[in-house]
Amino acid sequence: MRNKKNVRAFFLVPPEVQLLDITGPAHLFYEAKTYGANIETHYLSLDLNNEVISSAGISLGRLEPYSNFELAENDILFVPGLESHLFFAIDFMKDQQPFFTWLQYQVRNNAKICSVCTGAYLLAFAGLLNGKHCTTHWKYFEDFQRRFPEAKLLSDRLLVHDGNLYSSAGVSSGIDLALYILEELYDAVFAAKVAKEVVIYLRRTENDPQLSMFLQYRNHMExxxxxxxxxxxxxxxxxxxxxxxxxxxxxxxxxxxxxxxxxxxxxxxxxxxxxxxxxxxxxxxxxxxxxxxxxxxxxxxxxxxxxxxxxxxxxxxxxx
Known part of the structure; x- marks a missing residue:
């Protein structure tokens, strides 16, 4: 493991968060800590509430306001997906302007900002994806491209890395993104150990499609x-x-x-x-x-x- 520096990993927990988007990456960073990585973790809320109800109805508590923190080069922020009615709601997006301003500041500080699934919408609303390569869940490609024409949306890509911005396709791809980040921070051997610990035998990369052949041609009722x-x-x-x-x-x-x-x-x-x-x-x-x-x-x-x-x-x- 080549990186001995202290790393802070932040996980935003928005209202109606998609559980696997947040728990998948968070668990991999937990496993990385058990293998000796010097990682400090924080779970952030978008408001003053220290508890959020996920889209599945599970309550997630002990959250800290995002505004309590200033990120730096060795810090990572995961922005998971949330229910579409929220990021489609004009009032909700207007209410999050302070967060978008905060997010812009963290990017200028060279923190790694990682979106999972529809978390890309929050990055895009903050203007972070203008002129940047990115991806999101395949179901939202058309809407995302229409709303954010300056974003260089890449279809059929599992992970996209552009500068200190990272994006992933959806749900389980957050796990792949977390492994990708761990390999960047430490090395391939370390990331492989973490993958093995959580019984992931086929690690997916930037070049893998969102929908593999093992999932394609299955959208029927026969x-x-x-x-x-x-x-x-x-x-x-x-x-x-x-x-x-x-x-x-x-x-x-x-x-x-x-x-x-x-x-x-x-x-x-x-x-x-x-x-x-x-x-x-x-x-x-x-x-x-x-x-x-x-x-x-x-x-x-x-x-x-x-x-x-x-x-x-x-x-x-x-x-x-």
């Missing part, structure tokens, strides 16, 4: 197709044929092929290839051997893996 998709996802290392898949959902191969394409917009074969490519690229980025990755993806050889990846992407990993 139960049988969900079952087939789950079976494909959970058995990528095994050979799977259309007959067995069809039998598992009590359909004929022909009807399954037709219904899958109608429901998802792509064929079963195309879906399976996309799953394999994403898994392969993830494993290769983590240093796995080419033949090991081929086996994990249910492919017969390293050459077959190379051909598949080359078909779907123009950027071949260096291992290939």
């Amino acid at each position: 139960t049988r197709i969900h079952q087939v998709q789950e079976q494909l996802t959970q058995n990528l290392s095994k050979k799977q044929n259309i007959e067995d898949l069809a039998e598992s959902v009590h359909m004929s191969p022909r009807n399954l092929t037709r219904l899958f394409k109608k429901t998802t917009g792509i064929s079963i074969g195309q879906y399976l290839q996309k799953l394999r490519v994403e898994l392969a690229l993830k494993l290769l980025s983590q240093g796995s051997k080419v033949h090991t990755v081929a086996n994990a993806c249910g492919l017969k050889s390293s050459n077959q893996l190379r051909a598949l990846i080359k078909k779907h992407t123009s950027l071949l990993p260096s291992q290939l």
